[in-house]
Amino acid sequence: PLPGQANWQTIIALSAKMGYQMDYPHPERIFAEMASLTPLFAHFNYKEIDEKGMEWP
Incomplete structure (x- = not known):
């Protein structure tokens, strides 16, 4: 990543440089879209994962 960027x-x-604009001001929005498209993630909560972490089985 670029210095200072996640x-x-x-x-x-x-x-964006490649011509495809994405509107994600925060990783929570990325996670919400991923969860809406992937049933495996549908029951996860970003805030809870951010606070407690997550262990993959």
Whole structure:
């Protein structure tokens, strides 16, 4: 990633340079979209994961 940027911010910047604008001001929005499209993640809560972490089985 670029200095001072998280990976998700770098991907969004690269995507914009390639002509595909993404509207994700926070990783919570990315997670919400992923959860809406992936049944495996539908029961997870971003805030809870952010606070407590998550262990993959």
